[in-house]
Amino acid sequence: MADLKLTDVEKAYGEVKVLSDINLDIQQGELVVFVGPSGCGKSTLLRMIAGLEKITAGELQIDGMVVNDIPPSQRGIAMVFQSYALYPHMTVRDNMSFALKIAKKSKSEIDAAVNRAADILQLGPYLDRLPKALSGGQRQRVAIGRSIVRDPKVYLFDEPLSNLDAALRVATRIEIAKLKESMPNSTMIYVTHDQVEAMTLASRIVVLAGGGIAQVGTPLELYERPNGEFVAQFIGSPAMNLLAGEIVGTGAQTRVKLAGGGSAVANIPTTDADMGLKVNLGARPEDLVATDGDDFLYAGEVELLEALGELTVLYFKPESEGAAPVLAKLAGIHTDLKGRKVKLKADPSKIHLFHNKVSLLYR
């Protein structure tokens, strides 16, 4: 149950800087998710908070105390690893009570803590089994139980669901969400590369990219108001379409003429100075709708079509060789559209504009 504060935190391996300028405030009771493509340093950042990696520069505070040089066990953190990291030679009970035994807690205290955790996670029947006699999901629950028993200030999760199969992943994700709800005061930091996990679990998401923080915000903030092309394309699946164009009308609303022939209006204020500015227009596949009118954003031939029943994903033929295809998600079944030319438009409130990869909203 604690606040975390990272100030100018940096990590370098020799000459190579993998993380820099990390500034982050995490309040008690939050579930913050670090998300980013592989190699962005999200696990490294978590391991720095845990104390398993040294912080090269900057300051990490837990509850107002600088913990840079404090060993992991005294930071008041508990960590759940991707590979579970259960002690294979100990029973579930011994796995969960190991930390308390090391801390020389009394037997009754240990039993109470283990039983409480076992109740929360429904591990009662498995307490005397060895980890190898458990399924993947059960093992991960034991790993979580091992954290709960210690009653830490901060829970750290390092891709805890990555080793589970798809069905179990969803079930365990919901269990973690419930667990968080049952412990509203606990602070949790969760690392994942899966944006669905990030969107569903997080109270705030930290998007990491290129060795720094790209954007911090609630899941819907990131979805609705991404600050740049990277976050725009990283959050949401399939990724946001980006189309090159130029500003032809300014004011409270902005009109953009696209290189591909279409045009669109966005609810983004601009000034006269922006006239003629080269921009990339972003529109999410789910925000595109078919239109018959002349005021269309994009027109193209449907090359490929995925009918999922509830919706149909349309893949348009790229305008030029090598360009990414435009995608649209239409509600309902539209199998008749294959090979046809379709015009698309989007609501002005759903359109994003980027100049030099930065959103015009965040200039």
Place this chain on the structure above:
Amino acid sequence: MSPVFQGMLTIIIGVGGCVGYFYFSNMLLDKVIFPAKGPNTGRNINRANQVRPWLFLFPAMFALGLYLAYPVVGSFWRSLFDRSGANFIGLGNYIDLFSEGTFRTAVINNLLWVLFVPAMATFLGLLVAQLTDRLSWGNIAKSLIFMPMAISFVGASLIWKFVYSANPDIGIINSIRDAMGLAVLDPLQVRFWNNFFLMFILVWIQTGFAMVILSAALRGIPEETIEAAIIDGANPFQVFFKIKVPQIMGTIVVVWTTITILVLKVFDIVYTMTGGNFGTHILPSYMMTYMFRDDGRATAVAFVIMLLVLPVMIWNIRQARNEMR
């Protein structure tokens, strides 16, 4: 004929003979005995496939039978006869053995060897493996400690004969004693403790073996379990004894029993260093004193050794099998 040429010829005949045996016997089976044609093609192929494993196993089984199984039976039979080999005396050799003082000393000494050498070599091997794990010069240290493994027991004994030499100009122990003003003594004549001076030579040789195997086992421990233990607040000693050692317990047992079996067979060190004098006999060296003089007695000792090794061997093989699973 020059010996080099002779050796080469032997190798060529040996290897060529092996390859030839497998090739031609297989051909004989497929083409002549059960040919894959004619009215019984299917049945012939099945039969050939049933016979083939035995065909290929035959040379190994024959060699093992000739050089392992037959000698065991033959030795036991010989141990029931007297020195000349002409008169059957039943268990007479065994009864004589147990009434002899030197044999009892050898058994007790052997027991000390079996307890001390594997324990010490495994312990030191584990210690070195753990301490050199993260060192930048760890591999050099490990190579140095492994080096004695490459020296024959007799060679090692000769080296240690210099170390234990009673001449302070040669032996390091006496050189130190001399420098400290103590009287020169021959370590190998110090009763009881001289056994441990001999055992130490084998520990010196075997530590490298234990270290290599245990070092690999330590590397195989998942890093996350160690990190989890560190987060759980375990200090380095607790990480080592409560997390690392239990996870490699199977390997430790295999190393331990392997060295135990070796200990029960080593005679070179005692033979070279003291010849079994000053109360340092162990069973294999004791056996050697009777060999060629009283083969009945010597084979009886050999049989006692085999009976002692057998349970450790079975345990060792079981453990090794469990490890593989």
